[in-house]
Amino acid sequence: MIVSNSVVDGAEGTSPRSGTPNGDKPLPAVQHLLVRYAKRGKMRFASHRDVARAFERGVRRAGLPIAHSAGFTPHPKISYAGGAPTGVASEAEYLSLALTSRNDAAAVRERLNVALPDGIDVIDVAEDAGGLPASRLTASEWQVVLPGLSLDSVGPAVRRFLALEHAPVERLTNKGMRRMDARSAVVTIDVRGNVGDYGGTDDDAALRIVMRHTVPAVRPDDVLTALHEISGVTPTAPPLMTRLAQGSLGESGVVDP
Amino acid sequence: MPVQSVYPALEPLLPLVRKPVQYVGGEVNSTVKQWDDTDVRWALFYPDAYEVGLPNQGIAILYEVLNEQPGVLAERTYSVWPDMERLMRDRGVPQFTVDAHRPVGAFDVLGVSFSTELGYTNLLTALDLAGIPLLSARRTAAHPVVMAGGHAAFNPEPIADFLDAVVLGDGEEAVLLVTERVRAWKLAGRPGGRDGLLASLAATGSVYVPRFYDVRYLADGQIDAVVPNRAGVPASVRKHTLLDLDAWPYPKAPVVPVAETVHERYSVEIFRGCTRGCRFCQAGMITRPVRERSITTIGKMVASGVAATGFTEVGLLSLSSADHSEINEIAVDLADCYEGTNTGLSLPSTRVDAFNVTLADELSRNGRRSGLTFAPEGGSERMRKVINKMVTEEDLIRTVTTAYSSGWRQVKLYFMCGLPTEEDADVLAIADLAKKVIAAGRQATGRRDIRCTVSIGGFVPKPHTPFQWAAQCAPDVVDARLRTLGAALRADRAYGKSIGFRYHDGPPSLIEGLLSRGDRRVAQVILAAWEDGARFDGWSEYFSFDRWVAAAERALAGQSVSLEWYTTRERDYGEALPWDHLDAGLDRDWLWDDWRSAVAPEGAGEVEDCRWTPCYECGVCPAMGTEIQTGPTGERLESRQVFADREERRLLPVLASGGR
Numbered sequence: 001m002i003v004s005n006s007v008v009d010g011a012e013g014t015s016p017r018s019g020t021p022n023g024d025k026p027l028p029a030v031q032h033l034l035v036r037y038a039k040r041g042k043m044r045f046a047s048h049r050d051v052a053r054a055f056e057r058g059v060r061r062a063g064l065p066i067a068h069s070a071g072f073t074p075h076p077k078i079s080y081a082g083g084a085p086t087g088v089a090s091e092a093e094y095l096s097l098a099l100t101s102r103n104d105a106a107a108v109r110e111r112l113n114v115a116l117p118d119g120i121d122v123i124d125v126a127e128d129a130g131g132l133p134a135s136r137l138t139a140s141e142w143q144v145v146l147p148g149l150s151l152d153s154v155g156p157a158v159r160r161f162l163a164l165e166h167a168p169v170e171r172l173t174n175k176g177m178r179r180m181d182a183r184s185a186v187v188t189i190d191v192r193g194n195v196g197d198y199g200g201t202d203d204d205a206a207l208r209i210v211m212r213h214t215v216p217a218v219r220p221d222d223v224l225t226a227l228h229e230i231s232g233v234t235p236t237a238p239p240l241m242t243r244l245a246q247g248s249l250g251e252s253g254v255v256d257p
Numbered sequence: 258m259p260v261q262s263v264y265p266a267l268e269p270l271l272p273l274v275r276k277p278v279q280y281v282g283g284e285v286n287s288t289v290k291q292w293d294d295t296d297v298r299w300a301l302f303y304p305d306a307y308e309v310g311l312p313n314q315g316i317a318i319l320y321e322v323l324n325e326q327p328g329v330l331a332e333r334t335y336s337v338w339p340d341m342e343r344l345m346r347d348r349g350v351p352q353f354t355v356d357a358h359r360p361v362g363a364f365d366v367l368g369v370s371f372s373t374e375l376g377y378t379n380l381l382t383a384l385d386l387a388g389i390p391l392l393s394a395r396r397t398a399a400h401p402v403v404m405a406g407g408h409a410a411f412n413p414e415p416i417a418d419f420l421d422a423v424v425l426g427d428g429e430e431a432v433l434l435v436t437e438r439v440r441a442w443k444l445a446g447r448p449g450g451r452d453g454l455l456a457s458l459a460a461t462g463s464v465y466v467p468r469f470y471d472v473r474y475l476a477d478g479q480i481d482a483v484v485p486n487r488a489g490v491p492a493s494v495r496k497h498t499l500l501d502l503d504a505w506p507y508p509k510a511p512v513v514p515v516a517e518t519v520h521e522r523y524s525v526e527i528f529r530g531c532t533r534g535c536r537f538c539q540a541g542m543i544t545r546p547v548r549e550r551s552i553t554t555i556g557k558m559v560a561s562g563v564a565a566t567g568f569t570e571v572g573l574l575s576l577s578s579a580d581h582s583e584i585n586e587i588a589v590d591l592a593d594c595y596e597g598t599n600t601g602l603s604l605p606s607t608r609v610d611a612f613n614v615t616l617a618d619e620l621s622r623n624g625r626r627s628g629l630t631f632a633p634e635g636g637s638e639r640m641r642k643v644i645n646k647m648v649t650e651e652d653l654i655r656t657v658t659t660a661y662s663s664g665w666r667q668v669k670l671y672f673m674c675g676l677p678t679e680e681d682a683d684v685l686a687i688a689d690l691a692k693k694v695i696a697a698g699r700q701a702t703g704r705r706d707i708r709c710t711v712s713i714g715g716f717v718p719k720p721h722t723p724f725q726w727a728a729q730c731a732p733d734v735v736d737a738r739l740r741t742l743g744a745a746l747r748a749d750r751a752y753g754k755s756i757g758f759r760y761h762d763g764p765p766s767l768i769e770g771l772l773s774r775g776d777r778r779v780a781q782v783i784l785a786a787w788e789d790g791a792r793f794d795g796w797s798e799y800f801s802f803d804r805w806v807a808a809a810e811r812a813l814a815g816q817s818v819s820l821e822w823y824t825t826r827e828r829d830y831g832e833a834l835p836w837d838h839l840d841a842g843l844d845r846d847w848l849w850d851d852w853r854s855a856v857a858p859e860g861a862g863e864v865e866d867c868r869w870t871p872c873y874e875c876g877v878c879p880a881m882g883t884e885i886q887t888g889p890t891g892e893r894l895e896s897r898q899v900f901a902d903r904e905e906r907r908l909l910p911v912l913a914s915g916g917r
Contacts, residue, residue: 042264042281043515045271050278050515057513057567061285074599087272115567117285117515238272 029067029077029098032130033105034257035112036123039090043119044242048083054120055095061115064108067098081132082140082246085219089198090243091123092140094257096132136257137213139187141245142220144207145200148236154205155191157231162189167226171219178216182226185211185218187249199240208244210253259292263350264358270344278516279307280341282355285513286565288324288331289357295330296443297436299323300354300364300401302383304376305795307335307355312520314574315370315407317508319428329436332356332364333512336379337386339792339799345386352387361387365439367401368432371409374772375765375795377416381787384419391784393421393468398451402458404435411496411543412720412836415772415779417467421451422458425465425839426496426543427529429505434461456489465494465839472777472835478817480776480833493838496543498883502529502550506558510565522570522603523562527555527587531576532875532885534864535634536645536855537673539719540576542848543841545877547868548886552583552590556894559591563600570601578604579613580868582888588619590894596622609633609648614659626664628710631656632671636687642861643678645851650690654697657709661698667708668694673716674738675730675763678856684738687711688745692752710757711746713739715766719773720836721843723851728827729770732763739763764802768794770824771809776835779823781812842883844876 039046046054056076059066068074077098084090097108105125112122146154161167167183190208194200209220220241227233245254271277292298301320303310310316316333323331332354337345345351352361361367361383369380384391389400396403404422405413413423424431435458442454449456458464469490473481485492499505511523528549531541550558559571573587581587584604591602602620609631617629633648635641641648657668672687691709698707715735718727739760747753771779785808793799809820828834830849837845854862865872868887873879 042283045277045281046515047278049517053517053521054515056569057285060567060569061564068599076599087277115285117283117513119283237269 026068026070026074027065027100029100029130031099031102032128033097033099033103033108034126034128034132035095035097035109036125036256037093037095038121038123039084039088039093039119040121041089041119043117044084044089045087046120047086048080051083051093051120052078052080054117058112058115058120059097062108062111064097064103064111065100067100079132081134081137082213082217084243085221087238088220088241088243090246092243092246092256094132094137094246096128096130098130134213136248137246139210139212139247139249139254140243141254142207142209142211143196143198143242143244144209144220144224145194145198145240146205146207146224146233146235147200147239149205149233150203151191151193151205153233154207154227157227157233158189158191158207160230161223161227162186164230167223167230169222169225169229171222171225180214180216180218180222182218182222185214186223187212189223198242210249212249260359260363262358263353263360266348266350267353267358270341270348270350273344274341275338276308276516279335280337280355281515282358284515285567286510287333287356287512288320290324290330292330292357292359295328297329297366297440298364299329299331299366299368299432299436300334300359300361301331302334302361302367302369302380303336304369304371304379304383305336305793306338307514307516308518310335311512311514311516311518312522312524313370313372314508314524314526315372315428317511318505319368319370319432320512321507321509322429322505323432323436326433326436328440332359334361334383336376336383336793342382342386342792352383362389362401364401365443366435367403369403369405369407370428371405371407373795374409374415374769375800376409377772377783378787378791378794380416380419381784382792392418394418396421396451398447400451402439402451402454404464406431408540408543409773411539411839411841412773412775413465413467413839414472414777414835415775415783417777418780420467421455423465423467423494424463424497425494425841427499428497429499429507431463431497435464456487459490462491463495463497466490467777470838476817478822480835482833483835483838493840495840495881496842498546498842498881499529500548500883500886502526502548502886503554506550506554509558509561511562513566513568520572521568522572522601523559523566523568524572524574525555525558525562526550526574527578527581527584528575528887531580532867533577533580534645534851534866536643536723536851537634537676537716537719538576539722542722542843542875544576545842545875546883546885547580549581549888551888551890551892552587552894553890553892555587556590556594560594569599570603571595573602573604575605577608579608579610579616583890583892584616585619586889586893588616592619592622594894605630609653609656611656611659614656614663614665617660617665618663626666628667628669629660629665630669630671633690634671634673635676635683636672636685636690637683639860640676640679640683640686642863643855644673644676645855645861645864647863650693653690654693657694658697658701661707662701666706667710668698669710669712670694672711672713674713674742674760675716675735675766677724677727679730679738681738681741684742685745687713687742688749691746691756692749695752695755705755708755708757710759711742712759713742714761715763717766717770717773720834721841721848723848723855725774725834725848726828726830726852729767729824730763731825732767735763735766765794765797765800767820767824768800768802768805771805771820774835775823778813778816778818782809785809785812840880842875842877842880844874844880847875 067077079096109125187210194204194206406424459466530544530547718724
């Protein structure tokens with residue numbers, strides 16, 4: 001799913017245009033930067049709209065020469081792709097910036113990190129052809145910590161899930177109840193101890209899930225719903241989910257875009 | 258000893274609530290200090306949700322003023338929504354600050370800013386969640402001093418039992434005064450315990466400590482007298498007035514929310530106070546005199562505020578922004594400076610005159626002109642004279658014609674219903690006015706797609722205004738008039754579809770009226786309503802009129818007062834009002850004469866604005882030792898003054914915004 005904010009004009013329904021903008025034409029973009037950023041700690045509770053607003057302000061605070069769309073309400077040209085859901089952390093979120101003058105990628109990273117809230121952290125900035133089509137981000141690897149669950153209880157449940165052909169689940173979305181097949185999106189699930197700094201305790205079980213991006217989107221919590229329905233495993237606290245990588249599916253896992 | 262963060266206990270609750278990001282803090286420009294590096298600690302509470310409280314200008318100012326002080330720590334706390342409240346009670350998580358997630362009960366002072374009386378029940382929720390006894394009398398030296406400010410605090414009597422102290426008026430210097438007293442008391446080993454600190458605050462003459470005053474009542478329910486019950490406490494408490502706004506350029510770098518809030522902009526107050534003399538307007542009475550911020554300071558604040566926040570919109574705030582002596586220069590110069598930078602400028606445009614339209618045009622250069630708002634407040638000319646809002650029908654038609662002609666497509670008109678002496682015909686006059694507005698707009702533009710929205714709410718008489726003696730209109734009368742008006746607007750085939758109609762029901766206004774002009778006996782009503790579940794009373798989806806009526810009946814049973822006694826009853830000159838011992842500087846006889854003049858059978862008298870017609874009759878300046886502070890200064894803003902260098906300007910990308 002591509003969420004782009006390059007809306008031409010957000011005119012209110014009843015307010016017709018009263019003319020044309022008489023300002024200068026917006027400066028053209030001469031450089032596109034692909035930004036990999038993390039959503040960590042408390043900022044995992046930011047929605048993708050919250051993150052977008054933070055970036056729009058961060059870009060201004062950082063003084064970056066961001067390109068704007070034409071029209072009555074010019075928007076900064078920032079393209080977002082497949083943001084992690086509210087409550088889910090990520091080490092691999094991507095967006096694309098269009099700039100009106102050339103800038104050193106490393107310097108952009110530093111300036112953004114000064115300007116953004118802690119927890120929305122820019123990891124890497126690289127020159128890019130521009131845009132962020134869905135075809136570049138087709139799979140993700142997730143870490144899911146299951147508080148209060150042991151490897152012994154989770155392992156069999158995961159084996160039963162992987163043996164299924166379909167695992168239909170339902171999730172309440174803004175658009176109503178959605179049905180989807182959790183199994184079809186899953187490439188691999190690896191059950192392991194909780195290592196790494198993604199929350200929970202050392203005794204908790206953790207899953208590494210490689211999933212394809214599908215329509216409608218299947219999320220790691222849909223897999224947990226299926227596991228619960230298959231074998232009743234329920235963590236004692238909300239699971240801690242982190243996207244570790246995002247890109248395309250390669251021989252040995254997810255390859256960065 | 259450092260205070261532990263409650264975040265580890267809070268975090269597991271966050272996935273279970275709506276909009277969890279509002280509880281996590283971590284915003285740009287938020288401040289977290291080491292607990293042990295400070296000796297006076299404030300929790301600043303806005304008694305509404307984060308999305309409403311975060312943009313509040315008062316809290317933003319005090320947060321910066323306090324945190325700039327060495328040894329002083331200030332953190333913010335907001336009302337949690339009922340879904341979070343339930344979980345916090347289940348898991349024993351206390352009311353917390355969003356900055357460092359410290360428990361509110363550990364602070365020295367809990368400062369509460371009341372913009373509206375409908376936040377009173379949210380105070381009780383926060384106190385209860387914080388583990389602070391609801392009643393001031395039950396608190397010990399281990400609990401924070403619960404201190405209220407804000408416009409609603411000019412009559413704090415209905416919540417007096419729940420408060421330890423109240424500050425009237427401007428908070429900037431007052432919080433520093435309180436900080437010094439708290440520090441001295443702590444350094445001296447807390448002499449006299451909690452009462453010792455409160456006595457030290459009361460002795461300043463400008464901090465009201467309700468429990469040092471006794472209220473005596475007469476048999477008929479009226480107040481006999483409010484008198485100090487200990488030595489060293491003044492008979493009346495004065496409001497604070499900040500002079501020289503240029504010396505206090507706050508907020509400089511307000512917190513930038515991650516969550517979505519109701520106002521997403523950098524706001525600078527261009528002046529404080531208003532002397533237009535609208536008789537219903539509490540803000541215009543209690544914030545006198547007018548004190549302008551200079552164009553130069555405004556320019557500097559906008560430049561550094563926008564750079565520090567990344568906001569794309571700048572709001573030029575005040576009670577009547579077009580009245581700044583150099584508003585034209587401010588608008589033109591800022592529009593020049595920010596041209597081509599995608600920064601929008603807006604000002605609350607409520608004055609009905611053509612100049613206001615010219616200003617709005619300037620602020621919306623290159624932009625979409627969607628809607629302009631004006632507030633005639635009264636539908637008929639007679640009604641507008643009663644409230645001293647001197648706008649003729651010709652003024653209004655000329656203004657909207659100018660607006661439609663310069664490209665604005667929508668005009669919003671604000672009115673009140675239930676004003677003193679109002680009759681059905683006065684409200685119905687709004688329908689005629691709206692039709693004339695549409696007719697004028699169609700004629701001026703030759704188009705039929707122009708619109709006019711009528712927005713109307715029930716009038717609530719407020720303390721410290723000429724209408725403080727007035728009978729509030731009964732809600733069924735208000736509702737009946739609103740229904741008649743709505744029907745009249747819709748019935749007209751030629752205009753009906755071009756006119757929008759928005760209104761607020763009468764019943765919530767009656768409860769607001771009870772809380773606005775109530776006395777200490779109303780505390781029991783608030784407590785009863787809260788115990789019955791009242792929360793977020795300013796939100797229609799949470800407010801329950803029936804709950805409040807039942808609470809009033811229970812709490813006031815057997816007394817000579819009632820909901821009606823507090824609201825729909827007219828007061829006499831001789832009646833002691835619950836807030837008479839709280840001094841906003843206004844001469845009581847001037848207010849009374851203005852009230853009588855408003856409702857005089859031969860027609861209402863007019864009061865001029867003292868900015869242009871020197872006058873000291875309201876009494877504020879002589880009583881408070883203040884003076885009007887206005888320009889013009891003759892200064893202008895150039896982009897090289899506003900921006901440190903050309904580079905900075907080039908990098909600031911501009912969104913033109915219409916007036917609201």
